[in-house]
Amino acid sequence: MxxxxxxxxxxxxxxxxxxxxxxxxxxxxxxxxxxxxxxxxxxxxxxxxxxxxxxxxxxxxxxxxxxxxxxxxxxxxxxxxxxxxxxxxxxxxxxxxxxxxxxxxxxxxxxxxxxxxxxxxxxxxxxxxxxxxxxxxxxxxxxxxxxxxxxxxxxxxxxxxxxxxxxxxxxxxxxxxxxxxxxxxxxxxxxxxxxxxxxxxxxxxxxxxxxxxxxxxxxxxxxxxxxxxxxxxxxxxxxxxxxxxxxxxxxxxxxxxxxxxxxxxxxxxxxxxxxxxxxxxxxxxxxxxxxxxxxxxxxxxxxxxxxxxxxxxxxxxxxxxxxxxxxxxxxxxxxxxxxxxxxxxxxxxxxxxxxxxxKNLEIVKDGTPRFKKRAIFLFEPFDQYRPEAERFRGMVSNFKPANTKKLILYPEVDIHPFYATTQYRLIKKRLPDAQVCTYNRFLGIIPAEISDIFPAAHNLSLKNYVLQSRVEDYPMFKISLEMFLSRNSFKEVIVVADEFIKEIIKDPNIKALCTKILDFNSNAISNL
Ligand SMILES: [Zn+2]
Known part of the structure; x- marks a missing residue:
């Protein structure tokens, strides 16, 4: 046969x-x-x-x-x-x-x-x-x-x-x-x-x-x-x-x-x-x-x-x-x-x-291609469990920052990959040695260096509708953030916080790991 x-x-x-x-x-x-x-x-x-x-x-x-x-x-x-x-x-x-x-x-x-x-x-x-x-x-x-x-x-x-x-x-x-x-x-x-x-x-x-x-x-x-x-x-x-x-x-x-x-x-x-x-x-x-x-x-x-x-x-x-x-x-x-x-x-x-x-099914992970020609669509909290997101978080958990002195967490913007954005260029101009990461509620933490890897640069997620869903509906994000911070022990962690991550860092364990929290607005980068 x-x-x-x-x-x-x-x-x-x-x-x-x-x-x-x-x-x-x-x-x-x-x-x-x-x-x-x-x-x-x-x-x-x-x-x-x-x-x-x-x-x-x-x-x-x-x-x-x-x-x-x-x-x-x-x-x-x-x-x-x-x-x-x-x-x-x-x-x-x-x-x-x-x-x-x-x-x-x-x-x-x-x-x-x-x-x-x-x-x-x-x-x-x-x-x-x-x-x-x-x-x-x-x-x-x-x-x-x-x-x-x-x-x-x-x-x-x-x-x-x-x-x-x-x-x-x-x-x-x-x-x-x-x-x-x-x-x-x-x-x-x-x-x-x-x-x-x-x-x-x-x-x-x-x-x-x-x-x-x-x-x-x-x-x-x-x-x-x-x-x-x-x-x-x-x-x-x-x-x-x-x-x-x-x-x-x-x-x-x-x-x-x-x-x-x-x-x-x-x-x-x-x-x-x-x-x-x-x-x-x-x-x-x-x-x-x-x-x-x-x-x-x-x-x-x-x-x-x-x-x-x-x-x-x-x-x-x-x-x-x-x-x-x-x-x-x-x-x-x-x-x-x-x-x-x-x-x-x-x-x-x-x-x-x-x-x-x-959710977390091996046969499903094994059959899903590592790269897809089209962007994946992220609609609802269950999408955080799609195999592409699981795989990406796995990759981030093995990511070794070149420098652990300073970490900047900045909200994901519409342009992908993050390292090609004006925001990234401005942050790096101010703080050339910092490790810069963006974040996405479905995928977790996205280090700028790997922000072109599928699906970090190949996803389209809802912006307005998801704001109505509760932060507790995204447990994988919290796990991913906690793991990234505790594994890499950054000396300084600066969070440019949108509404979503503001809720996340209300958790005292996570808050304890953050040095500075800035509002996400047009002055955020100049305040870093
Ligand atoms: Zn018919």
Missing amino acids: SFEVRHSDLAGRIGKLVTPHGILETPAFIPVVHPVRQSISPRILRMLGFDAVITNAYLAWKHYGDEARKRGIHKIIGSDCIVMTDSGGYQVLEYGKINVEPKTIACFEMEIESDIAVPLDKPTGFGLEHAKAKEYVEDTLKNAKETLELVNSKDSILSNAINHERYHKIRPIWVGPIQGGEHPDLVEYSAKSLDKMGYELMAIGSPVEVMERYEFSILSEMIVSAKTSVPNKPFHLFGAGHPLTIPLIVALGCDTFDSASYILYAKEDRYMHANGTIKLQDLYYFPCSCTVCSKFTTKELLQLDKKQRIIELGMHNLNVIRAEVSAVKQAIIDGRLWEYVLEKGRAHPKLMDALYIF
Whole structure:
């Protein structure tokens, strides 16, 4: 298997996954198609921009058996697109036990020439107590181990429909199904075990119920537990097809995700839009201009016969998903995924609540480029935790001033970098030996010497609005200032104080470290 990352931002990445039936550009949404009954055919799905579909191997096995072995899954579903096969584990979740052996399904998946195959797993779902969830994880790991032994064995156990030489050419990418539900220790154990076994693509199972309940925080924790355990392999997320979740899951490092939501929602007359869904009967205007929304009025769509309406609504829903995936990809290229995810967070409080997880998250720091072509936007206190700001403060904590006799702290001005400003030139003229720093509530202390380093010279922050937020909302600034002062033990510290830092130095510990405090006005520099 080959997976090449072309661009990344936060833990999101644009990559290329090579499969036997072509290259899949990620992040990619993989629509679920029923192997027997398809409302929207894989051929149409491809025309709509979906290069891969996922179908159920267990249902194909039950329904087609030898015919599927002979013709292959691509001919059965009528498309030469990339086909991922789920094992049938979800059927366990829906209908209880299923009567098939893991080896039988694995063998079948190879014989029908699946491009991305999942061993028979036992989804933990949501709300399962720890002991029971552990049992499911162990069952899945046992199946996964048996499957990989079968896949790697030289003995021919495959039917005559396929020979080994051919098998090597069309060998599917095997997916390690991570289970454990809302128990992070089990997710971690499951992910690490599958990684060790040699699975190439990791997949997080069971989040459907979590997502149906809009439990985005639990979903994020599940993804982070898995991703942190196996940071470098590509990741799939099962059952994620709500437009609201797409930016979140991509930003946390899910490269592919599948769902039948587009058609399930259509069956319930649910019309997707970028921030959620709405019942068709409550919709007066289409916030979309896809072919469906351009062809009908809301009333006309509602009056179509049920079968036709499901197809049209399904097509529209797919357009919304595709547009969302494209917007996220563009945000990755632009280096604006942080801004995009926060903007999305406004659509639902439970989504915004889940975003706390981005604070100090290693996988997010690792994926964020050290330099971006465009300035980052700093709006609200949470932006002090963006990885670029964290990284900059880390750099400042290692900064060694050439001279520790005198420190001048001067408010950030509109021109970047600070060393190119008139203010800096005037300060240096008066006090050539002083260490001059500017400050920004999101980034902390900015020594003039490194004020051209990203993002010190590449940020745009609100000036008026932020004045309304409280100083206590910026704890990282205080930490950064305290550390800078105590590490460098300046003999003299002169603060040209704007309203923000005036509040900060009310803290007696910080005040004790400052020698002189001047008001920020046009005379400040001549008073130094
Ligand atoms: Zn539309």
